[in-house]
Amino acid sequence: MAKTTSGKKPKKTSRWVRGGIQIFFLALVALVATNEALSEQGIETLSFVEGASLHAICPFGGVVSFWQLATAGTLVKKVHESSVALGVIALVLSVLLGPVICGWICPLGSVQEWIGSIGRKLFKKRYNTFVPRSIDRPLRYLRYVVLIWVSYMTIVTGKLIFQEYDPYFALFNFWTGEVAIAGGLILVLTLIGSLFVERPFCKYACPYGAFQGIFNLFRIFGIKRVASTCISCKACDKVCPMNIEVSSSGTVRDHQCISCLQCTSEDACPVAATVVLAAGSADVKTAPAEKEAV
Amino acid sequence: MIRIKTVPLAIISIVTMLGGIVIAKSVGYYETTASKDPVKFKTGKLAGLPNPADIRGSYTWVDIEKAFKVPAAEAAAAFSGADHALDPASRVSELETVYAGILPAGLEIGTGAVRLFVSLYTGLPFEAEEGSVLPEGALALLATRPGMDAEALRKFIIPGTSEAVQGAAPRAAAPVTTLAPAAANPAAASASPASNAQTAPAAAPSATTAGTGSGSGSGTGTTTTTSGRAVVGKTSYGDLYDWGLTEAQIEATTGFKPGSRTQSVREAAAAAGIEFSTFKTALQALVDKTAP
Numbered sequence: 001m002a003k004t005t006s007g008k009k010p011k012k013t014s015r016w017v018r019g020g021i022q023i024f025f026l027a028l029v030a031l032v033a034t035n036e037a038l039s040e041q042g043i044e045t046l047s048f049v050e051g052a053s054l055h056a057i058c059p060f061g062g063v064v065s066f067w068q069l070a071t072a073g074t075l076v077k078k079v080h081e082s083s084v085a086l087g088v089i090a091l092v093l094s095v096l097l098g099p100v101i102c103g104w105i106c107p108l109g110s111v112q113e114w115i116g117s118i119g120r121k122l123f124k125k126r127y128n129t130f131v132p133r134s135i136d137r138p139l140r141y142l143r144y145v146v147l148i149w150v151s152y153m154t155i156v157t158g159k160l161i162f163q164e165y166d167p168y169f170a171l172f173n174f175w176t177g178e179v180a181i182a183g184g185l186i187l188v189l190t191l192i193g194s195l196f197v198e199r200p201f202c203k204y205a206c207p208y209g210a211f212q213g214i215f216n217l218f219r220i221f222g223i224k225r226v227a228s229t230c231i232s233c234k235a236c237d238k239v240c241p242m243n244i245e246v247s248s249s250g251t252v253r254d255h256q257c258i259s260c261l262q263c264t265s266e267d268a269c270p271v272a273a274t275v276v277l278a279a280g281s282a283d284v285k286t287a288p289a290e291k292e293a294v
Numbered sequence: 295m296i297r298i299k300t301v302p303l304a305i306i307s308i309v310t311m312l313g314g315i316v317i318a319k320s321v322g323y324y325e326t327t328a329s330k331d332p333v334k335f336k337t338g339k340l341a342g343l344p345n346p347a348d349i350r351g352s353y354t355w356v357d358i359e360k361a362f363k364v365p366a367a368e369a370a371a372a373f374s375g376a377d378h379a380l381d382p383a384s385r386v387s388e389l390e391t392v393y394a395g396i397l398p399a400g401l402e403i404g405t406g407a408v409r410l411f412v413s414l415y416t417g418l419p420f421e422a423e424e425g426s427v428l429p430e431g432a433l434a435l436l437a438t439r440p441g442m443d444a445e446a447l448r449k450f451i452i453p454g455t456s457e458a459v460q461g462a463a464p465r466a467a468a469p470v471t472t473l474a475p476a477a478a479n480p481a482a483a484s485a486s487p488a489s490n491a492q493t494a495p496a497a498a499p500s501a502t503t504a505g506t507g508s509g510s511g512s513g514t515g516t517t518t519t520t521s522g523r524a525v526v527g528k529t530s531y532g533d534l535y536d537w538g539l540t541e542a543q544i545e546a547t548t549g550f551k552p553g554s555r556t557q558s559v560r561e562a563a564a565a566a567g568i569e570f571s572t573f574k575t576a577l578q579a580l581v582d583k584t585a586p
Contacts, residue, residue: 278298
């Protein structure tokens with residue numbers, strides 16, 4: 001976290017805005033999941049979320065159903081039209097802004113991030129640096145293996161095969177008795193791992209994160225560093241939850257970026273308009289007056 | 295360079311999400327619950343009739359009544375446990391809780407049992423798994439159906455329980471308040487050879503044997519093989535290849551291109567819109583013929 005010479009940098013508006021949205025979506029998803037579970041037990045539920053289920057509001061269901069929808073015109077069991085619609089909406093957002101679903105909306109990502117804040121307090125600068133780079137980098141591609149496996153198995157079986165391993169499902173259903181042992185175990189490992197590594201499931205295993213991450217390669221609005229005003233303090237690198245070296249990038253094309261904007265000049269970067277979310281060329285001459293005092 | 299800051303990004307994200315949902319709803323593509331209309335048979339004389347195989351755990355007994363004309367109250371009562379009365383508005387998946395731990399090992403009364411029950415009740419074909427059982431109440435209700443063959447029901451009795459269907463004859467003679475199979479599904483009745491003869495059971499043959507999509511019966515419910523290799527619902531393409539069948543032979547028998555080795559033939563058939571039972575016997579014959 002960058003600091004001014006006068007001491008601690010005050011909490012930025014951007015952080016509160018994103019945190020508020022994360023809390024909103026976590027509460028919404030928890031409400032839907034709880035409502036569904038109570039409904040199955042015959043307990044009266046809230047009418048405004050009646051009928052919705054965890055599967056119905058998961059855009060990944062739309063992704064894994066794509067093949068069956070295209071070839072047979074039907075959806076994978078437990079997947080509904082709403083999943084497809086949300087999948088398309090998420091796709092539009094990803095093409096435009098990158099994986100904002102991961103950085104702003106996904107409740108499992110948010111929970112990992114919040115547990116990570118405890119780890120950050122416990123381990124200070126060592127936090128999120130425990131995995132050696134030689135192991136960490138290849139492991140980052142494991143999630144594509146998971147994505148391919150989940151997609152293939154879903155196509156072959158016509159079932160939502162990932163549910164049994166899904167920590168997202170386990171997070172909201174751990175109290176219902178419907179969680180498979182593997183899913184529960186992966187959730188526990190994810191939560192414990194979050195104390196040492198920021199967003200471990202997102203980094204190494206999330207198939208939907210892998211799918212979203214592909215759009216980082218050609219998204220319209222990307223994270224851009226204006227080299228002419230950059231002071232190479234590496235504050236952006238230090239704050240990045242996904243360990244991306246923003247300070248050596250022009251435009252961040254790393255497949256792991258989650259568009260959280262923590263690296264930008266609205267948050268960690270101490271220089272105004274130097275690390276930004278933007279479309280077009282970042283090679284803009286900035287007047288020295290725009291630089292913030294460091 | 296066009297720049298987006300945090301607050302506009304938040305607004306864009308939320309507006310896109312909510313706006314997208316509104317658009318999807320306005321064009322009628324935002325269903326958050328599964329349709330309670332089961333898929334229909336696509337071929338043969340049963341074309342257009344609901345397929346019991348598509349009954350899911352999320353169906354309530356009322357949903358089943360709407361789709362199959364099986365009275366919800368009677369069906370729920372028939373499946374109720376000794377100390378667990380089922381509400382007609384409850385989901386059939388609740389059966390897993392009702393019968394958990396009280397059945398002999400390897401037996402289960404769940405959604406599959408409901409599919410079988412509906413099949414027997416209506417005369418619509420369904421391929422029951424080997425070892426399928428039904429609760430006494432359900433068997434007793436089925437036994438009251440006109441023309442039901444009590445012998446055919448015996449194979450579904452839970453081992454160790456009293457044989458409810460032994461009282462089938464007197465119950466069958468009692469007044470029946472439910473719809474007759476022919477009334478419930480006229481095409482199913484007319485499609486079943488057995489049901490055409492008044493002295494023959496109406497539902498049992500097609501249900502216990504799974505019948506066929508085109509309405510022809512196919513023997514007994516227990517798979518008979520001469521090779522010891524039974525083609526059942528879980529049989530995968532890999533099993534068939536291991537038993538010596540070729541891709542071309544399988545395609546010629548099933549009528550559609552085989553899937554991957556791990557895919558079950560029944561799932562592939564369902565994906566192709568074809569009832570497994572329409573080619574199961576022929577496939578079994580081919581397996582028997584190929585066996586060393």
